Amino acid sequence: MSDDPATLVSTRWLAQRLSSPDLRVIDASWYLPDMDRDPHAEYAEGHIPGARFLDLEDVSDARSALPHMAPPAAKFMSRMRKLGVGDGHTVVIYDGAGIFSAARVWWLFRLFGQRAAVLDGGLPKWREEGRPLTSDKPTIRDRHMTVAPRPDLMRDVTEVAQAAKLGTAQIVDARGAPRFRGDAPEPRPGLRAGHIPGAHNVPYKTLFDADGTMKEGADLARAFIAAGVDLDRPVITSCGSGVTAAILNLALARLGHKDHSLYDGSWAEWGMYPDLVIERG
Template identity: 80%
Template sequence: MTIPEGDDPATLVSTDWLAARLTSPDLRVLDASWYLPDAGRDPLADYGDAHIPGARFVALDEVSDGRSALPHMAPPLEKFMSRMRRIGVGDGHMVVIYDGAGLFSAARLWWLFRLFGQRAAVLDGGLPKWVAEGRPVTADLPQIRDRHMTPAPQPHLMRDVTEVAQIAKLGQAEIVDARAAARFRGDAAEPRPGLRAGHIPGARSLPFGQLLNKDGTMKPASGLRAAFQTAGVDLDRPVITTCGSGVTAAILNLALARLGHADHALYDGSWAEWGMYPDLKIATGDA
């Protein structure tokens, strides 16, 4: 069943939707900005300079599994709940997540909320669209009170390397890679040292930018569906998303949720894990 176009507090909301509710006591706005190292940006410093009024900052590394050698792995439930409680996010809140790139890392935090059974939405176009429209920003920090959150874990939304290897071998699902096409083909070196170049055998290439408009907003349902179909993805089958380190793959999951796709999961280790192990097969080229 396809979700109707427009604002949906479980997936994506517009700047108009957020502006109309900005003073609601039940609203929690989260800045989940994160950038690749070559971007030269400090998301916490940017937040300190200007953020949407009332927004709390969430560093992705602080809601990741610090025990893992892999980047951005999903944290234990207790760590996620503790972090949310400390920034005053809990039961009954409308949660809206944005980032400073438009629609990039916010989707990762949105996916973590889903993984732990919580509803949240991504702000379509993020902070750039909000600012471009002349909407308010501030450097003032919000007052925070602890808030209890009741977890309802959804482990089926995440796949590990063993599961993905089995699924790839048997062709049990569509595996969709959000990295740039050159990295998928193996034509470009991986930014992380020691990783092989290429992709999971049988995977389809759908760079996340193909799901976005030029202004950083997400395409309408018709455009999302067309992008998946052009990539050769059968949306009647289960889908597993992957990318470099599990961040941009979540944009694909957000798009699938917008399309009402009922069976999609994220490979959390992504290429940072798969590309590291020589005993896992890789493919190069377009297929």
């Protein structure tokens, strides 16, 4: 599949445009505690020239007890203004894991009616190809961003429970198979193990080729179809806390799927409440 500034672009595509005045590159690296990595320190040590660092927690809803929930529109606009990212910019998002947290920030851009792309293979591929890195921070000037929120791209627990009961949408879980089955404990304390009734399991890592780039065409579609997902029907994605679910949304967008949303609370919410039914196995 070709480069698409609304979904995924290659390292070559980005390298050819680094000097463009309308390009904005965002380092959205974020890691789970067991990854033992510091995204702030890694950015300071070396990042793609011109990249601005975006802390995922800083662009989340601080009022929620759930991890990194989508922020109010005003907060998203405020954080983008501080990064100098606004209307008319071509936005490319990457992270230090390959394609991980960058997809979540891509989804936030879509949620607020803005276009952005994820760098295919992320910083690991950029480094592997010997492309330039810098420790210099870019000069940032405020830029206004106009948002047009798309609530249809996000689902809450009530909507997900209804979809699970009535079968109006397929729930697709991005967690690894042991966690989905309930064989492995959840990393967050106090959560039950298992999955939403009727959910399909498409572990996000199955969407990548060996070099960390996203699969294409029939190979990408096959990852969903093999899990029993009907690509002609609506999809609600889920995961542990709404981060890797966005990788599924990115893949669905690449496949031209038009009706997919993300369960923002994901298992951090569903697994918390004993009155919500779970399945195991």
